[in-house]
Amino acid sequence: MTAIYKDAGRPVHERVADLLARMTPEEKFAQMHAYWLILDEQGNHRERSDLSDEFAGVSEQAALNERLKLGVGQITRPLGTHIVEAKKGVRAANRLQRTMMEETRLGIPALFHEECLVGLLCKDATLFPSSLNYGSTWDPELVKRAAQQIGKEARSVGCQQGLAPVLDVSRDVRWGRTEETFGEDPWLVGVMATAYVNGLQGDKRDLLATLKHYVGHSFSEGARNHAPVHLGFSELNDTFLLPFEMAVKLANAGSVMPAYHDIDNQPGHSDRFLLTTVLREQWGFDGIVVADYGGVSLLHQHHGIAHDAAESAALAFNAGLDVELPKDDCARHLADAVARGLIPMSQIDAIVTRVLREKFRLGLFEQPYVDENGIDLQSDETREVASRSITLLENNGILPLSGKPRLAVVGPTADDPLALLSGYSFPVHLIISDMLEQTDQVTTPLQALTHYLGESHVQYAKGCQIIEKRMAGAPVFPGDSSGKPMQQSPVSDDIRLIPHAVRVANDSDLVVACVGDLAGLFQSGTVGEGSDTDSLNLPGVQQQLLEALVATGKPVVVVMTGGRPYNLQGLEDRVAALMMAWAPGQEGGWAIADVLTGRAEPQGRLVVSVPKSAGAMPFYYNHKLKSGGTPFAFHFGARYPFGFGLGWTTFNWGKARVAQNTVSIDGEVTLSIEVKNSGERSGSEVVQVYVRDKVASQVRPLQELKAFQRVTLSPGESATLTFTLPVDLFNFTRRDGKRIVEPGEFELQVGASSADIRDVVTVEATGETRVLPGDWRMLSQCVVHKA
Structure with missing residues (x-):
């Protein structure tokens, strides 16, 4: 007789109840965490091990194969963890899934998740523009179409959960993760996030979107990553919870991820009021809550509210967490937590019920494997998003360019593919060596302008470096060293390339100066997760380069790319034009050239104010009357306000x-x-x-x-x-x-x-x-x- 849980014709709740009743405690615990593996087609899987283990405080674990026999809730980023061809990655994932289905006692499939904020984080997938680009279009339907394409690519490789979108509301652009946000207005963030979730999940919710980082992550002390947040509930609800409420109620979001920080001394991963009372009981959320990577361990490692991993696990799972990601750092101590009376088995059963319900509802038991011949990883949707997000801030009439002027294309971002990508793009996210070989599909501004104007009309000079050598873990703008030796910033201060750029500028009719950021995680770049800043001046010697170019007397059109707006220290009044392109993705060069040459209109409007200086921070347009101080502080305010953008007409x-x-x-x-x-x-x-x-x-x-x-x-x-x-x-x-x-x-x-x-x-x-x-x-x- 077929077990009820294996009968696809039975209601999901009956299948869940039947399966739960058959499970041992150890099999239940296994559904409450993930494994982060380097998968192998022959089944010789191994655990990922690098510097992140040190961050999370991971120790030696039992043999992987023995633990896999108990099953597992999720597998972390099977294709996004390392450089692997999609077909090979899918075959390896299918091999692991076969182990789950055929070599475990109950045959419970694993759920695979990937990052997908700016496209599926996978080799050869489409490199979409950043969330700031999405927001700058002011077009929810366009955002929805982009997310539909991302969902299509994700489904084609077997991804059932995407760790996106980011619903953090920008408050201080010094924060490195500003690039991941839709902007500084909570309602606009909610509208865009709702569109994104609807597009990614589709009508059937057969791919779970993950709302993050729940909640208030972007209003940290000094705009520093993981730093505490100081908010009362009224402001928390009106500004930071609002987008999450909209995406849950209007788009039926399938998952939520808590944030690393604490609010009023309560870490997000152990906040039962937010994770259960608000999210589930008040809003009616019916999906799964998954931890941010290492977030459960940080309850004892960093926050100091637990003695050990077992207590951290109990705090998080009692609060409302369902699945620990990316591994089982704390979940492997659940048996100890139960034995110590820290968490009851009734809570374990409630959590596992939610996890199993999603697996049944997603159809994983009936279709656990992926067709390697159905992989579909490229789309032309990115160019429209990139083009329609470009925001023109200054124009003395020089744009759009007419005819075929002799052009000097100058700057460190003019011909660097990585400069068009944000921190959660695949080539940037995996900066462990030279990743330029993974950027063949990216068109740079230099390449696009040369194509349009012809090689005889374009000269190029890099002008300066931003970072001479890209490497993981390189510190940028380090903060308080707490007595430790200060680390050396990798941002270049070399000005030796500037004279050549000036000569190229003098030999031209006008200059297109490409400046901005290089995204990189954890201080491997000038913006991105863990790459916060203390200044809104352009990183490195880019300001000196611009000053030298303007001094030539040639018209200078500044194209700024990156994850936050920077000041030009007064040059805004002296340049011929200033254009903000954010991180426009693989088609970004074409989009920039389309706007410069008048093939497209600059339709973008700012979704983050451009503050006068870092001293104005935190700044956002929807502030209170007294925010500017009394008397009104001279440094407060924005040079370019929220919602602003120029076009070709009046x-x-x-x-x-x-x-x-x-x-x-x-x-x-x-x-x-x-x-x-x-x-x-x-x-x-x-x-x-x-x-x-x-x-x-x-x-x-x-x-x-x-x-x-x-x-x-x-x-x-x-x-x-x-x-x-x-x-x-x-x-x-x-x-x-x-x-x-x-x-x-x-x-x-x-x-x-x-x-x-x-x-x-x-x-x-x-x-x-x-x-x-x-x-x-x-x-x-x-x-x-x-x-």
């Missing part, structure tokens, strides 16, 4: 009108405005609607984005945009933790950026203070009617 705006000046507290506001293309070229504008609560029972920000819409118009063409905003969007979190809307007056600010407000109207919400239900209305709508 627009005239009409007056904003509301259908009613008074609206019920549970009703909707209808606002309309006419926009006309008053220039000579087709182009697009992003109409943005901000709300200000004029008088509230708690301090509120000066403005908060609540609606936006891009409209593309031909010369002379006009359109009326009609926005519908539920009054629910005017909410904030009361001291008792409930989202409420209070009656009163609200300003609706309509503009082209947070600082370029074209009109303001006021509406009054009437009625009694309203506590929002769980299914409160989180989205606004817009209808565009062209004349």
Whole structure:
């Protein structure tokens, strides 16, 4: 007789209950962690071992083959851990899965996860633009299409869970992981994240998106990686929890990953209130919670709230964790934790029920293997995202370029493929040697401009190095050494290449100066996870290079790439143009050249403010009135505000009108405005609607984005945009933790950026203070009617 759990025709809950009843405690514990392996087609798998083990505090473990007989919850990054051809990697993963299905007592399949923030982190997969690029498009549907393609590639290699998207809300661009965010507005982050999750998971949720880093990771002390966060629940909920709530409720996200830091002395991996009370009980989340790599070990290794690994495991799993990643550093001590009374078997059963439920629901028991001939790893979707995210900040009329000028393409990022990629791109993530051989699909700005203009019209000079030798673990902008010897920064201070760049510039009609970042994890680059900064000056001697180029008197067009905005220390007023391309991915060179030459319009709008200096940090547009100090600090503020971006044309705006000046507290506001293309070229504008609560029972920000819409118009063409905003969007979190809307007056600010407000109207919400239900209305709508 076939066991119930093996019968695909039975309901999932019956299959889970039957299988759970058959499992030994050791088999249950095995489902609560992963293994991080270098897989082998012949079954000679071995554990990954490198410097990360030292970070996580891992000691010697029992023989791998013996432990695998108990099964395992997940396998960590089978194709993203090392350089392996996709077919070979899939064959090796299938071999391991065969062991799980045929050589273990119960035949429970493993679930494979990979990173997929900027494309599947796998050799030869498409290298997508960064999350800042996604956000800068202000186009959720485009983000959804990109995520659909990433999901397609992930499914083709057998990935069932992707560790993305990042829902951290940027507060301080010194933070190295700023490049992973969608920007600094919590509602916009929620909208983009919802689109990404919907695209990645698909209608069937047959690939789990993982919301991270839950929660507040981006508001750390000094913008330093893992540093503590100081927040009350009202601000935590309004700013940092909001995107997670939206992605859970609107997109049915399948997984959540807690963050490394502590909030008010409570580490994220042991926070039962956030992981269970808020996430599961209040929001109705029904997926699995997976640890950030090594995060459980840090409860005793770094945070000091547990004595040992067993206690750390109990704290995390009691709080609401389901699976320890990337290994079993603490989960292998669960038997000890149970014996010591630190965690009951009833909690173990509840966790394993959730893990098994996802495996059954994903169809792993029926389809555990991957077709190696179905692998599909390349897409042309990246060019549109890259092109439409490029943001023009300055232009004295030189752009778009006309004709075929003699061009000097200068700078350390002009012909470096890695400079177009972010920290979670495969070639950057695995900087252990020379990874340039893994960047054949990347087109650099120099290559694209040479293709368009011809070799006779383009001269190249590198001008300077950012980092002369890329290597893992190289410290960049080291912080407090705590008595240890200070490490030497690998950022180059060599200016010997600048004179040659000046000669090339003098022999040209104009200069395209390519500057910015080199992404790299843990201080192997100038931006990325663990690569935080104390300055917003360009890394290395790039500022000296720009000053020398501007001094030639030639027009200088600056193209900045990277994971955070930098200051040009006053050169913004002297360059001919300034363009922010972020980390545009493998098609980034084409996208940059398309915009420079007028083949494409710069449609990007800033999703992070560009602060005046590091002294303005933390800075974000949706601050409170007193944020600038009293008197107003001269160094506070942004040179380029949130929502800002130039195009090829100009627009005239009409007056904003509301259908009613008074609206019920549970009703909707209808606002309309006419926009006309008053220039000579087709182009697009992003109409943005901000709300200000004029008088509230708690301090509120000066403005908060609540609606936006891009409209593309031909010369002379006009359109009326009609926005519908539920009054629910005017909410904030009361001291008792409930989202409420209070009656009163609200300003609706309509503009082209947070600082370029074209009109303001006021509406009054009437009625009694309203506590929002769980299914409160989180989205606004817009209808565009062209004349």
